[in-house]
Amino acid sequence: MSDSLWGYQPSSGHTAGLDLTGYSVEATDGSIGKVDKYSDEVGSAYLLVDIGVWIFGKDVLLPAGTVKRIDSEDRKVYVDLTKEQVKDSPEFDRNQHTEDVTYHEQLSAYYTAYRIL
Numbered sequence: 296m297s298d299s300l301w302g303y304q305p306s307s308g309h310t311a312g313l314d315l316t317g318y319s320v321e322a323t324d325g326s327i328g329k330v331d332k333y334s335d336e337v338g339s340a341y342l343l344v345d346i347g348v349w350i351f352g353k354d355v356l357l358p359a360g361t362v363k364r365i366d367s368e369d370r371k372v373y374v375d376l377t378k379e380q381v382k383d384s385p386e387f388d389r390n391q392h393t394e395d396v397t398y399h400e401q402l403s404a405y406y407t408a409y410r411i412l
Contacts, residue, residue: 300406301339311335324377327381328346328347342359361376385401
């Protein structure tokens with residue numbers, strides 16, 4: 296993975312400016328939802344994934360470093376996480392995710408435990 300959890304892996308196929316909104320998100324063991332929002336911001340890139348179909352009303356914030364591959368032809372994003380790992384991730388809080396350093400640290404600690412180096 297990239298050195299930073301908050302940046303896309305060089306091998307992911309990510310292209311700056313590519314609109315990922317609406318892309319399906321695939322865990323290592325199946326589909327988990329769709330990209331609701333994303334950021335390409337250097338050092339804090341992420342995907343906000345609506346997993347409402349799978350777990351009603353829940354969104355998760357996935358750091359861009361969890362993205363393994365982007366397939367723009369099929370409009371799919373593949374992440375290096377299982378469904379269970381995504382389901383158990385820290386609860387998303389729309390009021391904290393952009394400015395709360397503690398929240399980012401909490402997310403970093405959770406997802407770093409699952410990084411494949």
